[in-house]
Amino acid sequence: MEALWSSGVPVTANELREKLAANRERGKTPALTTVLTVLSRLEQKGFVRRDRQARPHLYGACLSxxxxxxxxxxxxxxxxxxxxxxxxxxxxxxxxxxxxxxxxxxxxxx
Missing domain, CATH: 1.10.1220 (Arc Repressor Mutant)
Structure with a gap:
């Protein structure tokens, strides 16, 4: 969520993945499928909204x-x-x- 909030605007899953990778001190960059899974779960819980009209889809936080x-x-x-x-x-x-x-x-x- 922190990465979405700090973006300020809806982002693609790949942009979010890159942002997460840049913020990691050590370790592997998360796989795109992992980022998509987490985004999907956050969407189901009402924390994230997905713009399905955009290609690729854009994800943003529902609340500040x-x-x-x-x-x-x-x-x-x-x-x-x-x-x-x-x-x-x-x-x-x-x-x-x-x-x-x-x-x-x-x-x-x-």
């Missing part, structure tokens, strides 16, 4: 990185038996600049 992280945070909060305690632990773990951002966002929300 920020939206995905927000969804994960919401999922964790929903799974907690005590939301207040979970929020308290989260707030206790942020630094002062992050706390200021949270205060500003909450104030803007009303």
């Amino acid at each position: 990185r920020a939206n995905h992280v927000a969804d994960l945070m919401h999922e964790v909060l929903e799974s907690s038996s005590d939301r207040t305690e979970a929020l308290a632990f989260f707030v206790g773990s942020v630094d002062e600049s992050e706390a200021q951002v949270l205060r500003r966002l909450l104030a803007a929300r009303g």
